[in-house]
Amino acid sequence: MSPAAETTARTTPLASPLAEVHAALGASFTDFAGWSMPVRYASDLAEHRAVRESAGVFDLSHMGEVRVSGPEAGRALDAALVGRPSTMAVGRAAYGMVVDHAGGIVDDLVTYRLGEEEFLVVANAANVEPVVVALADRCRPYDARVADETARWALVAVQGPVAAAALAPLLTLPAGAALDDLGYYRSTPATLALAQGSTEVLLARTGYTGEDGFEVFVPVADAVPAWEALLGAARAHGGVPAGLACRDTLRLEAGMPLYGHELTTATDPYAVGLGRVVKLDKDVDSVGLAALRLLAAQPPARVLVGLRGEGRRAPRAGYAVVDPLGADGEVVGEVTSGALSPTLGHPIAMALVDAARSAVGTTLAVDVRGTALPVEVVELPFYRRQR
Template sequence: MDNAQQAAQPVLKRTPLHAAHLRAGARMVEFGGWDMPVQYAGLKAEHQAVREQAGMFDVSHMGEFRVTGPDAEKFLQHVTTNDVSKLKAGRAHYNWLPGESGGLVDDIYIYRVGAEEFFMVVNASNIAKDWAHLQAQLGQHHAQLTDESDAWGLIAVQGPLSEEKLQPHTATDLSAAKKNSYFAARLFGFDVWLARTGYTGEDGFEIFVAADEAEKMWDKLLGIGLVPAGLGARDTLRLEAGFPLYGHEFSDTIHPLSSPYAWVVKEKEHLGRAHISAAPVQKLIGLSLDKVPVREGYPVFAGAQQVGTVTSGSSSPTLGHPIAMALVNAGSADADDFEVEVRGKRYPARRMGLPFYKRGGL
């Protein structure tokens, strides 16, 4: 590679855990401008570890913003669709940043720290866009925004044994922490924030730790037998759980109510309300196939007519066959049988309810 070619190569960002991934022999890939581990021992083994025991993911590439001030709640009520006023201190919820003219700027998580303080986690590829959007909407609100994305390492511990694995290493009673709780704790002697949240369909905790202590925390978690898992397993886990991924099921142009997440939009005034209130012309459905995995962008047919497109697809390690999510015309969404075109040939696909997998039973 000559100097000109080297100069043309994008410089990928690295999380605080980059060196730990290399030591573990992870296969690294570009993801949203970041150099991230796609797998360690192998996707299926990592997926199974999370479903049956406990695994951990580096999600330090996600962005973190803090919102403070007398109008912090009022501001967030304006820029999101869910009802932030219902959040009590120490609680978190899933939320949307709607656009002014349809679609989503991002899907996010909001954590209430106190009466005038909130913490927000945004998608890694949207950090700059979200920051600019929120700054533009701040207006006359008496609130301050702080971008803390570089200050935090974030490790997701997921799986049915998550609490059992972590409990011996903190004095905090983890069994008392309900889903979507958010609290300060000491873990392995480090000051952290823990949230009982995740993106896999399993129980677990997301650990917010100072960036300069993240690698030590990762090594402690390895030492108690947590299995490191990469982006590959993260994608199959979230797909089985029917969780949308920004850039696939959501975007600036996809009507968010095409998804089965209408509950995220509450009865309140917010940015872009008129556009979200309009009925979507598409619907997100689940598809099951016998043998052939399908990928994003593959055409979906009902009879002779193309009615939609696959948004996410993979072989399901848990179910043992390929699954997919697809956006299809609303008028066709209730059909039972579809076909997906793969390299010029169509394969039968049956509609399945979302999620494909639910903890405690299929």
């Protein structure tokens, strides 16, 4: 079978392997990237606060898992992605991107090195098929295999300051390693204790909330008992099940971009402040590399900034950013994400604005349904956890 053919057949909407568990917990569902996923269980605000103060347990089974393996898997990924996965040590993870020939962002993703010849690439739900196709095409010249394993895995995240304390009793790591020794953006195989028996998982200290936490890749057959074990452990420390609504406000406070909002094929890594993940000195002809070198050499016309507002009305994605001192409210940008911050108590937003108006401290305004509400350009992220 060719790499391009090793993809997961999809229908819409797809159901999480935990769908019945969520329904029993009283979840409200939403169609997200073709998946029916829990958006909340009781209160967005309560779930958000639980992640900041104790822990939240998220079902992320809509994310895509793509395995790249073989003698030249690392070199193949160097050619497929903007980074250099071949230099990663086993057990490390790296944030990166797939870009097109013009340097536009096809998807942002995390790559885990599982072995000398084995990697796991985790893609956003909406972009699994484009990522699989891109990887299969770009890896074809190398001795590497690409397989979409999304249907094989459930993914559960436990995020929050008590995550490590909650999960430690459930996990057995190789060679007596301690959970506290697993650093940020590291992963390890582990054994997860269930109510009856155990299951082998991939444990990663990664997340999308701005808090400490873990993502647990579980075989689909063990998804339900694994969720019950992880949620039970979190609840013993004050944790709660958490939906996609609070995950969005958490990642916004942490200044983390979302594909389809901050990241699109119309944006490039430098415009959104992620040029650090691009390796321009690779010894393979990576797709988009020539365009990225040109983009790196010239200032972007628009850049991603943080905006702080006042009051209770929050800027929303798509709202125009204007210069209040310009003629007739000159449009100088567009909001990509915005919300009333549950943690900070005031409106926050990310926006792509003209580079000339992007300095911290600049006063701008957002057109909120015909009313120009003042905002100030501030540094990202809006929130940093105390370590």
